[in-house]
Amino acid sequence: xxxxxxxxxxMSLHRSVKGIRKGKPVPIVTIDGCKVRVKKDATVxxxxxxxxxxxxxxxxxxxxxxxxxxxxxxxxxxxxxxRQLITACNYPVRRDIVVYVSSEGAxxxxxxxxxxxxxxxxxxxxxxxxxxxxxxxxxxxPNVTESQRNCILCGLCVRICEEIIGQAAxxxxxxxVDRTVAAPFRQPSDDCIGCGVxxxxxxxxxxxxxxxxxxxxxxxxxxxxxxKLLVCEKCGAPIISTQVSERVLGKVETMSSEEFRQCIxxxxxxxxxxxxxxxxxxxIYNKE
Amino acid sequence: xxxxxxxxxxxxxxLERVRDELQRQFNSSSKVVRVCTGPGCAAKGAxxxxxxxxxxxxxxxxxxxxxTKVVGCHGLCxxxxxxxxxxxxxxxxxxEEPDVPEIFRETVLGGRVVQRLLYEVPxxxxxxxxxxxxxxxxxxxxxxxxxxxxIDPTSIEDYIAAGGYKxxxxxxxxxxxxxxxxEVERAGLRGRGGGGFPTARKWRSCREAKGFPKYVxxxxxxxxxxxxxxRAIMEGNPHAVLEGMTIGAYAIGSSQGYIYVRNExxxxxxxxxxxIEEAREWGLLGERILGHSFSFxxxxxxxxxxxxxxxxxxxxxxxxxxxxxxxxxxxHTVESGLREKPTNLNNVETWANIPAIINRGGxxxxxxGTEKSKGTKVFSLVGTVVNxxxxxxxxxxxxxxxxxxxxGGIRDGKRFKAVQTGGPSGGCIPTEHLDARVDFDELTKLxxxxxxxxxxxxxxxxCMVKVAKYFTDFLQKESCGKCTxxxxxxxxxxxxxxxxxxxxxxxxxxxKLEQLADLLAGTALCALGKTxxxxxxxxxxxxxxxxxxxxxxxxxxxxxxxxLFLYEIxxxxxxxxxxxxxxxxxxxxxxEKKIPHVIDQKKCTLCGTCWEKCPFTAVLKV
Numbered sequence: 001x002x003x004x005x006x007x008x009x010x011m012s013l014h015r016s017v018k019g020i021r022k023g024k025p026v027p028i029v030t031i032d033g034c035k036v037r038v039k040k041d042a043t044v045x046x047x048x049x050x051x052x053x054x055x056x057x058x059x060x061x062x063x064x065x066x067x068x069x070x071x072x073x074x075x076x077x078x079x080x081x082x083r084q085l086i087t088a089c090n091y092p093v094r095r096d097i098v099v100y101v102s103s104e105g106a107x108x109x110x111x112x113x114x115x116x117x118x119x120x121x122x123x124x125x126x127x128x129x130x131x132x133x134x135x136x137x138x139x140x141x142p143n144v145t146e147s148q149r150n151c152i153l154c155g156l157c158v159r160i161c162e163e164i165i166g167q168a169a170x171x172x173x174x175x176x177v178d179r180t181v182a183a184p185f186r187q188p189s190d191d192c193i194g195c196g197v198x199x200x201x202x203x204x205x206x207x208x209x210x211x212x213x214x215x216x217x218x219x220x221x222x223x224x225x226x227x228k229l230l231v232c233e234k235c236g237a238p239i240i241s242t243q244v245s246e247r248v249l250g251k252v253e254t255m256s257s258e259e260f261r262q263c264i265x266x267x268x269x270x271x272x273x274x275x276x277x278x279x280x281x282x283x284i285y286n287k288e
Numbered sequence: 289x290x291x292x293x294x295x296x297x298x299x300x301x302x303l304e305r306v307r308d309e310l311q312r313q314f315n316s317s318s319k320v321v322r323v324c325t326g327p328g329c330a331a332k333g334a335x336x337x338x339x340x341x342x343x344x345x346x347x348x349x350x351x352x353x354x355x356t357k358v359v360g361c362h363g364l365c366x367x368x369x370x371x372x373x374x375x376x377x378x379x380x381x382x383x384e385e386p387d388v389p390e391i392f393r394e395t396v397l398g399g400r401v402v403q404r405l406l407y408e409v410p411x412x413x414x415x416x417x418x419x420x421x422x423x424x425x426x427x428x429x430x431x432x433x434x435x436x437x438x439i440d441p442t443s444i445e446d447y448i449a450a451g452g453y454k455x456x457x458x459x460x461x462x463x464x465x466x467x468x469x470x471e472v473e474r475a476g477l478r479g480r481g482g483g484g485f486p487t488a489r490k491w492r493s494c495r496e497a498k499g500f501p502k503y504v505x506x507x508x509x510x511x512x513x514x515x516x517x518x519r520a521i522m523e524g525n526p527h528a529v530l531e532g533m534t535i536g537a538y539a540i541g542s543s544q545g546y547i548y549v550r551n552e553x554x555x556x557x558x559x560x561x562x563x564i565e566e567a568r569e570w571g572l573l574g575e576r577i578l579g580h581s582f583s584f585x586x587x588x589x590x591x592x593x594x595x596x597x598x599x600x601x602x603x604x605x606x607x608x609x610x611x612x613x614x615x616x617x618x619x620h621t622v623e624s625g626l627r628e629k630p631t632n633l634n635n636v637e638t639w640a641n642i643p644a645i646i647n648r649g650g651x652x653x654x655x656x657g658t659e660k661s662k663g664t665k666v667f668s669l670v671g672t673v674v675n676x677x678x679x680x681x682x683x684x685x686x687x688x689x690x691x692x693x694x695x696g697g698i699r700d701g702k703r704f705k706a707v708q709t710g711g712p713s714g715g716c717i718p719t720e721h722l723d724a725r726v727d728f729d730e731l732t733k734l735x736x737x738x739x740x741x742x743x744x745x746x747x748x749x750x751c752m753v754k755v756a757k758y759f760t761d762f763l764q765k766e767s768c769g770k771c772t773x774x775x776x777x778x779x780x781x782x783x784x785x786x787x788x789x790x791x792x793x794x795x796x797x798x799x800k801l802e803q804l805a806d807l808l809a810g811t812a813l814c815a816l817g818k819t820x821x822x823x824x825x826x827x828x829x830x831x832x833x834x835x836x837x838x839x840x841x842x843x844x845x846x847x848x849x850x851x852l853f854l855y856e857i858x859x860x861x862x863x864x865x866x867x868x869x870x871x872x873x874x875x876x877x878x879x880e881k882k883i884p885h886v887i888d889q890k891k892c893t894l895c896g897t898c899w900e901k902c903p904f905t906a907v908l909k910v
Contacts, residue, residue, distance in 0.1 A: 069770050071811045074810070085811055090616050117772060144783045174769070177764065
């Protein structure tokens with residue numbers, strides 16, 4: 001899972017490295033008085049990161065498209081005689097702008113959204129931690145829906161499954177307060193490969209990867225999708241779903257290394273042991 | 289008759305010649321019976337009346353030449369079905385099947401007026417022979433609805449003979465795209481879909497936007513409860529919309545248009561489809577329009593029933609085949625809209641105003657209305673007014689005149705309480721602001737909005753908390769659920785309102801509602817969410833006492849919220865008939881013959897059966 005996270009991080013880095021075109025004016029963003037230059041069409045959130053100003057986000061992930069649905073990253077944009085609340089994650093910087101992150105209006109908006117989210121997902125520890133860091137201790141609102149408890153419907157799982165994994169195994173069903181994330185017909189999905197990336201990006205810890213040792217299966221809850229697990233040939237520990245391993249092997253086909261294929265049949269622990277054994281057998285190791 | 293449809297018109301002069309010929313033909317058969325088949329009249333059996341007239345005509349065809357026509361909505365739906373007989377433009381209302389032979393014999397053949405079918409002006413008691421003698425009509429000023437009720441919407445010949453497709457050749461041959469935009473700018477036309485954004489500015493931004501192809505869209509996804517303005521135009525005069533769109537497309541530089549109509553309007557879809565087909569045959573749509581190098585075509589897309597698809601970005605997502613959900617509009621749709629191409633979207637009524645502006649000039653249009661809101665606006669006037677229906681009034685008219693003069697005041701002699709404008713996201717305007725002038729900015733100042741033109745009049749028996757609850761419930765159900773404030777905020781607000789109307793409200797809950805409303809207005813993703821709290825905010829602003837009565841006294845002043853009032857029997861009015869007694873499911877009513885009955889409040893479950901059943905209205909709500 002961590003490897004995947006790193007991979008996603010690198011992809012986003014690659015995206016933002018594109019240079020600033022010569023001769024074009026670079027817009028200046030003033031965030032809480034701190035001036036930073038960003039390339040045109042960068043977002044206010046990019047600028048804030050550059051300025052070292054923290055803006056809480058939930059539905060934003062650098063590797064995938066931005067939908068601005070959680071509305072947690074509200075900041076105030078100076079419009080001269082009035083201030084407009086905007087979402088930092090997708091507001092494109094096209095000219096010099098002045099934004100306020102820690103103004104009372106912006107804080108109040110973010111806290112208001114957070115209170116609504118807390119009412120929706122009262123059991124999420126992750127959300128509570130984020131709320132506390134924003135100064136929200138509790139919510140004044142009751143939980144008014146039983147539809148998909150503890151899911152804040154940020155849609156990260158849906159987007160990552162479609163955009164990065166390319167499976168689109170889950171999507172949104174229903175509308176309004178009854179909106180849920182589900183596989184078609186709310187049945188376990190045939191398209192799910194059990195990679196668990198949805199669980200990895202879930203910011204409130206609602207999506208979970210469950211390992212069923214006895215059946216050698218992985219289950220993605222709450223979608224009930226199951227996939228066969230590849231187990232370590234030596235110790236029997238679960239490694240990864242068979243479909244994911246097939247995909248990975250498909251990608252490294254050019255290497256056609258039988259050794260690599262062997263490698264993936266072992267769990268990381270056994271692989272380490274195997275390497276150690278092999279190293280021991282080499283001459284260099286024996287000399288020392 | 290000459291078959292014109294067989295050939296394409298290759299230049300504007302031919303169109304003019306054809307128009308002259310058509311007008312000559314239509315004038316020769318001077319006897320015309322026009323039967324309104326708008327939604328209201330159709331519901332009362334207008335199509336059968338039309339058939340009966342056709343039969344009557346076919347039986348007498350040797351003696352006289354009479355044309356029968358199906359026409360679009362006249363507006364006075366309350367008095368439907370409406371039949372107008374030419375010559376004399378005699379206006380018959382509430383026509384029923386047995387009246388058809390009489391009208392045909394007396395008026396069509398004999399030229400005499402059937403007095404009992406005429407409209408009686410309530411204030412004077414006089415019978416009105418023509419539509420313009422009726423106060424409902426003579427206060428109105430019709431531009432978008434000008435041809436409604438006059439022409440047969442299924443016939444392009446009728447539209448051309450009435451002066452349609454005059455603006456298009458003028459725009460193509462005598463004006464440059466910039467000229468057209470400048471003319472619309474002079475007119476001061478603002479978007480009729482609700483936002484009131486200056487149309488010319490939108491067109492110019494789209495024209496100047498980089499990207500190809502460009503699209504124009506007509507938004508016919510009219511979803512407000514009780515609103516049927518766009519429907520009346522699409523069904524009553526579809527060619528005006530097509531002509532407006534074609535002119536707009538020429539000005540913007542687009543060659544593909546879409547009309548997004550909700551699927552619940554099958555007749556609109558049918559009429560538009562037929563009109564597009566006709567316009568193509570005539571060379572007024574498609575390749576090389578009227579022999580000009582400009583080509584433009586229109587496709588119809590049907591909506592799937594989601595209210596939010598009336599929002600421009602959601603509509604475009606739906607057009608692309610994705611779920612109809614809005615997106616952030618930090619980059620405007622004129623820059624990146626449908627398929628990420630420059631897209632200009634206007635409402636049906638906006639498009640229908642364009643031909644008139646091109647024909648008669650922007651200055652003429654700007655001469656009507658107020659300083660910042662020009663022209664006219666169509667409203668669907670519904671609720672507890674005497675004359676419900678479709679009205680088109682000049683901007684700047686007061687609400688009082690619309691309700692009292694056109695609407696004929698409140699029904700059953702009740703007192704006016706509030707008028708709700710702007711659809712579900714609009715607000716309620718109370719008596720003290722009845723003299724407010726109807727324009728975009730004035731209504732916004734009052735906490736309501738122009739919206740697409742719904743106008744719901746409410747009398748003294750309406751509970752304003754319940755009204756707020758009704759609209760919040762509607763919006764909560766129609767919220768797409770994409771963004772947090774709209775999805776969660778609306779259900780929280782509905783939860784509070786439900787508690788208040790049940791008498792379980794707490795003291796701080798009005799403040800809670802206000803805070804949530806503020807949050808929604810600031811943080812929601814699209815206009816649906818941003819304006820969703822308007823009904824709540826405006827009712828709190830003008831009817832705070834009703835909220836307080838519900839919360840503090842556990843009492844509903846309008847006596848609409850069950851459980852927050854009691855039923856009592858008026859001893860004087862009670863005739864001791866025993867009907868309430870027999871019908872009470874809880875045996876809570878006691879009484880004997882000749883002795884007024886009494887409700888035992890301890891047993892009463894407030895079901896309201898006695899109130900409904902009492903033939904002497906002796907059961908009172910207290």
